[in-house]
Amino acid sequence: MESRNIVVRFDGSKWNESAILFNAHYDTSSLAPGATDDSVAVVSLLQIAQYLADHRPERSIILLFNNGEEDGLHGSRAFMQYSWNGTISSFVNVEGAGAGGRPNLFRSSSAQITNAFRSASHPHGSSLFSDAFRLGLVRSRTDYDVYTRAGIPGVDYAFYQNRQKYHTMDDTVSSLHDQRPLWAMMENLHDLVQVLARQSDAGISDDTRFVYFDVFGESLFYLRYDMFILFNILLVACGPVFVVLLGYSLHRSHKIYSGWRGWGRFPLAFGIGLAVAAACIAWYIEYNPMVIDRKPYWVLIDITCFITAGTLLPLYLADWWRPVPTQRAQVLIEMCTFWWIVSILNLILVARTGITATYFITFYYAATLAATIVTLLDMHRLSRKLPPSVLTSGQRVQDPEENGNSGRVGGGHENENGDDATERTPLIPRAEDLILPKRPAQEQLGWIWIIEFTLVAVFPVVLMFQTLFTLLAALSPTVVDGSAPVF
Numbered sequence: 001m002e003s004r005n006i007v008v009r010f011d012g013s014k015w016n017e018s019a020i021l022f023n024a025h026y027d028t029s030s031l032a033p034g035a036t037d038d039s040v041a042v043v044s045l046l047q048i049a050q051y052l053a054d055h056r057p058e059r060s061i062i063l064l065f066n067n068g069e070e071d072g073l074h075g076s077r078a079f080m081q082y083s084w085n086g087t088i089s090s091f092v093n094v095e096g097a098g099a100g101g102r103p104n105l106f107r108s109s110s111a112q113i114t115n116a117f118r119s120a121s122h123p124h125g126s127s128l129f130s131d132a133f134r135l136g137l138v139r140s141r142t143d144y145d146v147y148t149r150a151g152i153p154g155v156d157y158a159f160y161q162n163r164q165k166y167h168t169m170d171d172t173v174s175s176l177h178d179q180r181p182l183w184a185m186m187e188n189l190h191d192l193v194q195v196l197a198r199q200s201d202a203g204i205s206d207d208t209r210f211v212y213f214d215v216f217g218e219s220l221f222y223l224r225y226d227m228f229i230l231f232n233i234l235l236v237a238c239g240p241v242f243v244v245l246l247g248y249s250l251h252r253s254h255k256i257y258s259g260w261r262g263w264g265r266f267p268l269a270f271g272i273g274l275a276v277a278a279a280c281i282a283w284y285i286e287y288n289p290m291v292i293d294r295k296p297y298w299v300l301i302d303i304t305c306f307i308t309a310g311t312l313l314p315l316y317l318a319d320w321w322r323p324v325p326t327q328r329a330q331v332l333i334e335m336c337t338f339w340w341i342v343s344i345l346n347l348i349l350v351a352r353t354g355i356t357a358t359y360f361i362t363f364y365y366a367a368t369l370a371a372t373i374v375t376l377l378d379m380h381r382l383s384r385k386l387p388p389s390v391l392t393s394g395q396r397v398q399d400p401e402e403n404g405n406s407g408r409v410g411g412g413h414e415n416e417n418g419d420d421a422t423e424r425t426p427l428i429p430r431a432e433d434l435i436l437p438k439r440p441a442q443e444q445l446g447w448i449w450i451i452e453f454t455l456v457a458v459f460p461v462v463l464m465f466q467t468l469f470t471l472l473a474a475l476s477p478t479v480v481d482g483s484a485p486v487f
Contacts, residue, residue, distance in 0.1 A: 101161025
């Protein structure tokens with residue numbers, strides 16, 4: 001087989017001991033015109049070549065336009081026999097594993113380049129995809145495999161959406177609809193080159209693992225693997241300590257209901273929500289299994305609504321039927337306990353396997369823990385429940401505003417609703433009836449609930465949907481690669 005690679009080297013003005021390789025292939029599949037696989041990448045590297053010709057880099061950069069990628073990665077294999085390959089310290093493989101959309105930092109073994117991607121105008125990517133390749137969920141092969149097997153760290157930067165057009169006659173310029181995919185790749189690579197061209201050989205070590213994900217395509221979160229493990233350990237170890245200390249402080253100041261009523265409602269409600277969602281999934285599998293291919297986002301939203309309704313409705317009914325004065329705090333404590341247990345299991349998994357795709361569990365637990373702490377701190381503003389001596393005397397606590405007095409304690413002849421006592425009036429009132437202020441006052445949450453709702457609902461839901469939408473776009477069409485269908 002005869003092939004030809006085109007290699008361009010820009011020597012650095014300060015550092016020439018090593019070089020960064022930018023790779024793209026200019027051949028296309030025999031079944032496709034190859035607009036995104038890989039013509040957009042070739043155009044992007046040509047733009048980088050023009051920029052580097054006008055602005056000499058401080059560090060050496062090599063641009064490789066290889067041939068024969070579609071027939072067995074022959075172009076990159078041939079380049080590895082060239083003398084310049086010994087100077088390559090890391091690489092950026094620019095690819096097209098889909099047809100348009102946003103380019104994705106698909107997988108990475110280079111901490112240096114991944115950290116440099118934080119300077120991109122609109123970064124997009126997640127370490128979740130790297131683990132998806134490791135687990136065999138995505139079986140596509142690129143030049144990335146050739147370089148990493150040679151011991152060179154790098155990244156795979158590729159299109160991934162509309163994979164049903166990948167390697168077909170629909171992979172055309174017109175199928176891109178507009179120039180946004182091209183401009184997105186060119187802009188991010190241009191920003192990346194500007195950083196790497198000024199970075200010395202003694203940059204960030206590529207011997208470490210890391211966690212990364214984008215936030216709304218506007219910034220990239222990056223954290224070293226060892227710091228990620230340490231962060232998880234601190235959360236798992238210190239979280240319960242803070243909750244217990246705050247709970248003990250509330251108990252000592254008699255501002256918290258310590259009975260058993262209300263506990264266990266969240267696990268039961270969450271179990272009902274999962275059961276309802278499972279029934280919804282079973283219905284789709286039985287009566288409309290192909291909808292996941294045509295309308296995957298609607299299916300995801302549908303299932304999420306069933307889980308939410310199945311969880312919140314039992315909690316609302318329980319609070320209406322048997323109200324407790326501190327259900328908000330009880331539910332948050334139970335949620336925090338649930339995510340604490342899940343975080344322990346996740347920490348064991350991450351430490352043993354090195355898989356970081358479950359990073360969202362860490363942030364779910366951190367958000368729930370923060371909301372629980374805010375709630376317990378807010379409960380310190382409540383009025384004192386009553387002195388311990390009154391708890392044992394069976395006397396009733398009056399509201400300070402009741403009868404215009406200053407909150408005297410005494411054994412009146414009225415029940416808890418202010419009516420005359422009857423033979424059904426208990427001699428020893430229930431603990432939850434003694435808490436001041438009374439329930440109507442506790443329902444006036446003020447502005448604190450906004451913080452709690454943001455931490456418990458808004459932040460986790462945004463993170464979850466961002467991850468799930470990206471996964472659906474990437475994995476739903478992977479059956480063409482031989483992957484098993486996953487609903």
